[in-house]
Amino acid sequence: MSDAPGAHGHDHDHARTVAPMVEEVTDFEVLEIALRELCIEKGLFTAEEHRRFTEFAEQIGPTPAATLVARAWLEPDFRELALAEPMTASKEVGVDWLEPTGFGTPSDFTAFSILADTPTLHHVIVCALCSCYPRPILGNSPEWYRTPNYRRRMVRWPRQVLSEFGLQLPDDVSVRVQDSNQKHRFMVMPQRPAGTEDWTREQLAEILTRDSLIGVALPKPGVTTNAVTTIRPAVHPAGG
Template identity: 80%
Template sequence: MVDEITDFEVLEIALRELCIEKGIFTAEEHRHFTEFAEQIGPTPAARLVARAWLDPTFRQLAVTDAMAASREVGVDWMEPTGFGTPSDFTAFEILEDTPTLHHVIVCTLCSCYPRPILGNSPEWYRTPNYRRRLVRWPRQVLAEFGLVVPEDIAVRVQDSNQKHRFMVMPVRPDGTEGWTEDQLAEIITRDCLIGVALPTPGVTTNVITDTRPAIHPASSAAAEGAS
C-alpha cells in the first residue's frame, strides 16, 4: 500500500465508511461511481468544440447554453452517473477564444473542474504552484507549458469555484479547412480545453514536450536589473 496517507484521505475513508454504515449508499454504488469517474475523459468536450467549429448554430448554443450543448454530445450534468451527483450540477460556461483573446482556467480555491465533460483534473492543475502563479503571471506560466501568447493577444484567467465550472473553446487552427468533425476532435486535447495549449494539426496527445523551467518573475526582474 503506502507508507502514509494524508489527513484528507483519512477523512474520506471515515466519511465513506460512515455513509455505507448509515445506508446513504452501498459499497457497490460507491465502486460504481468510482469506476465511472475514473473512466471519464475529454472526448465529449473535444467533439463539442469540433462541432461548434463546423456548425455556427451549435456554436451559438455552446456559448449561450453550455449545459444544452453538453447534452448534444452525450453529457447530462444532471445525471452523469445514472444515480445523480449533485456536487457536479453547477453553472457551466464555455469560454470562446478569439484572435485577440485567450482564456485559461484555474481554481485558486482548490481544484474545481468540469469533471462530467473533461474527466478528472490533471495533477498539475491541483498544485498550489499552478493555482497561485497563474493568476499573477499567466503569460509566464503558459510559456512554461510551451505556449507563448503574443503580446497583442489578451490573456484572461477564469477562476472556477464551487458552483461555476468553465471550459475553453479555442480558435480553430489554420490548415484544418475541409476537415471532418472526427479529424478536428482528434487535435482538441484536454490541455487545449483548459487553455494551456492550442490545437495544432498533427498533435493529438496531451503529453507536453516543449516546456521551460519555472522562474519567479521577481527573481528574473532582479537579474535583469543587475545586468
C-alpha cells in the same frame, strides 16, 4: 519441497515482503476514507453504489468536450447553442450532467460556461481555491491542475505559467484567467487553427487535447496528445 517458513503460506513474513502502495497517506486521504465509511454506515449510500460511481467517474475523458468544440467549429448554429446553453449542447454530445445518480453530485452539477477565444483574447481556467473542474465533460483533472504551484501562480503570472507549458502568446493577445468556484465550471473553446479548413469533425476532435480545452495549449495540426512539461522551481514562487 522446502520446509522453510512461509513455504505453505501460513507464516508468511508480511513485515518483510509487503510494501505500501504509496509512500505517504495524506490527511485528505484519511479524511476521505473516514467520511466514506461514515456515509456507508449511516446509509447515505452503499459500498456498491460508491464503487459504481467511482468506476463511472474514472472512465470519463475529454472526448465529448473535443467533439463538442469540433462540431461548434463546423456548425455556427451549434456554436451559438454551446455558448448560450452549454448544458444542452453537452447532452448533444452524450454528456448529461445529472448522471449517474439522476440528480448530479454536489461537486459536478453546477453552472457551466464555455469560454470562446478570439484573435485578441485567450482564456485559461484555474481553481485558485482548490481544484474545481468540469469533470463530467473533461474527465478527471490532471495532477498539475490541482497543485498549489499552478493554482496560485496562474492567477498572478499567467504568461509565465503558460510559457512553462510551451505556449507563447503574442503581446497583442490578452490573457483572461477564469477562476472556477464551488458553483461554476468552465471550459475553453479555442480558435480553429489554420490548415484545417477541409477537415472532418473527427479529425478536428483529435487535435482538441485536454490541455487546449483548459487553455494551457493551442490546438495544432499533428498534435493529438497533451504536453509533458518538466517540473522546475518557479521564478516567482507564490508564498503562503
